[in-house]
Amino acid sequence: MSAQTRSRRSKAIVAVVSALLVFSPLAMAAAAPSGDAPRFAVVIGISEYQGRTKPTPGSAGDAAIVREALLRDGWADQNIRMLVNEAATAGAIRDALRWLVDNSSDTSFSVFAYSGHVKQMTGDRDGDGEGNDEFLWSTLNEFISDGELAQSLRALRGDAWINISGCEAAGFDDGVSSPRRLFTAASQEVEKGYERGDWGQSVFNGLMVDQGMLQGHADADGNGTVSIQEAFDHAARIAPDMTAEQRYGPQHPYIAGGDGTEWFLKPPAPPAPAGGSTGVDLVDRLVGGLTGDRAGGLTDDLSGVTGILD
Numbered sequence: 001m002s003a004q005t006r007s008r009r010s011k012a013i014v015a016v017v018s019a020l021l022v023f024s025p026l027a028m029a030a031a032a033p034s035g036d037a038p039r040f041a042v043v044i045g046i047s048e049y050q051g052r053t054k055p056t057p058g059s060a061g062d063a064a065i066v067r068e069a070l071l072r073d074g075w076a077d078q079n080i081r082m083l084v085n086e087a088a089t090a091g092a093i094r095d096a097l098r099w100l101v102d103n104s105s106d107t108s109f110s111v112f113a114y115s116g117h118v119k120q121m122t123g124d125r126d127g128d129g130e131g132n133d134e135f136l137w138s139t140l141n142e143f144i145s146d147g148e149l150a151q152s153l154r155a156l157r158g159d160a161w162i163n164i165s166g167c168e169a170a171g172f173d174d175g176v177s178s179p180r181r182l183f184t185a186a187s188q189e190v191e192k193g194y195e196r197g198d199w200g201q202s203v204f205n206g207l208m209v210d211q212g213m214l215q216g217h218a219d220a221d222g223n224g225t226v227s228i229q230e231a232f233d234h235a236a237r238i239a240p241d242m243t244a245e246q247r248y249g250p251q252h253p254y255i256a257g258g259d260g261t262e263w264f265l266k267p268p269a270p271p272a273p274a275g276g277s278t279g280v281d282l283v284d285r286l287v288g289g290l291t292g293d294r295a296g297g298l299t300d301d302l303s304g305v306t307g308i309l310d
């Protein structure tokens with residue numbers, strides 16, 4: 001092979017590699033949500049239901065701690081739509097989903113959080129080919145199918161964190177998770193999700209949002225900031241043991257999507273120059289300043305698991 005041919009060949013290889021880089025999904029994947037992204041959230045927590053549907057002791061509390069985490073990380077109060085208890089009708093949930101989609105853009109960061117009962121039904125009622133469908137369970141006992149919810153969530157532009165705390169919660173990830181949509185859920189599709197009456201929160205959100213984020217226990221890398229994935233890992237590590245003795249078996253939290261980087265409700269500032277404030281100082285402040293009597297410390301006390309989010 002002549003030198004010229006070799007050169008031409010290597011140029012061709014370079015061209016092919018460049019094209020692959022430009023068009024591969026990896027190169028197309030956006031980075032994690034940026035600090036100046038427009039941010040909008042819908043937070044649903046339903047503890048009280050009409051009729052004979054039994055209350056869930058943790059769902060309204062879940063909504064409160066998610067809101068607290070968003071506010072603490074600088075999300076504007078007017079950009080957080082809360083639907084708690086009697087406000088969370090199916091109509092209001094659909095309206096809030098439309099609002100979230102309408103406010104999303106290529107640069108926005110959306111949060112959709114749901115805590116409450118989940119209904120599971122056979123017969124492919126939403127026509128998406130699944131034998132078992134999951135449904136959000138509104139306060140008036142109207143149901144919103146996973147197929148309908150997924151269609152709304154897939155319409156979100158920009159980045160989104162979707163968090164579902166309930167039974168069979170992973171069953172809502174019907175084509176929702178993607179590089180720009182991070183999906184977390186309390187339980188696998190074949191599992192129940194449990195609550196802690198003594199916390200007034202679900203096991204999953206009590207561990208992830210309250211202990212993990214608000215109290216700072218999930219900062220595995222000690223950089224003073226808890227990412228969504230760190231908080232999830234904290235819950236995923238503890239929840240199965242905490243629920244091991246429950247009647248329907250333990251819950252194993254579910255995560256999918258994202259671009260492989262850590263996501264934050266508020267991205268951390270770039271690292272301080274050498275000699276500046278250290279991560280250790282920040283961790284001490286987080287842990288020292290925010291311990292409360294809700295989820296309390298790291299506990300392996302199992303007696304408090306009282307409810308099922310089915």
Ligand SMILES: [Ca+2]
Nearest residue numbers: 128130133147
């Ligand atoms: Ca379905």
Ligand SMILES: [Ca+2]
Nearest residue numbers: 146171172174
């Ligand atoms: Ca499903």
Ligand SMILES: [Ca+2]
Nearest residue numbers: 219223225226
């Ligand atoms: Ca961290």
